[in-house]
Amino acid sequence: MAPADHSQTLMSMRPIAEVTLDVLDQKDGMGLRLYEPQPDGQDWSCTFEIDAPLSIRIQTTGVSSLQALSLALKGLSAYLYGSTSYREGRIGLYGNFGGDLSVPATHWLNDVAPFPF
Numbered sequence: 001m002a003p004a005d006h007s008q009t010l011m012s013m014r015p016i017a018e019v020t021l022d023v024l025d026q027k028d029g030m031g032l033r034l035y036e037p038q039p040d041g042q043d044w045s046c047t048f049e050i051d052a053p054l055s056i057r058i059q060t061t062g063v064s065s066l067q068a069l070s071l072a073l074k075g076l077s078a079y080l081y082g083s084t085s086y087r088e089g090r091i092g093l094y095g096n097f098g099g100d101l102s103v104p105a106t107h108w109l110n111d112v113a114p115f116p117f
Helices: 065-081
Strands: 015-023 026-035 038-040 043-050 056-062 091-093
Touching: 026 065, 043 065, 056 065
Parallel strands: none
Antiparallel strands: 015 026, 015 091, 026 043, 038 043, 043 056
């Protein structure tokens, strides 16, 4: 995964999936967004974002829109479930912390994430 190309603004990209997670001691929660795959030369790119406290924006690239989307979802999952905040039980969904966040986890996180794909 490469850092996002900042020449493509978020204003021109359309989120295709988003959720706001609960964060202990953070009133507004933490937004997750997965953006629509975009043509990128002969390839495709797909961007995902995770708001504070993680503050991540990454663009993945694949040979097809489906591959770029799959890589973005796996990257989002890895950053989310691999974070110190999740491992310390500070991130949750609907008031339940440290468990299922409705985001499937990559296979290498099966030991910490409850919802693998």
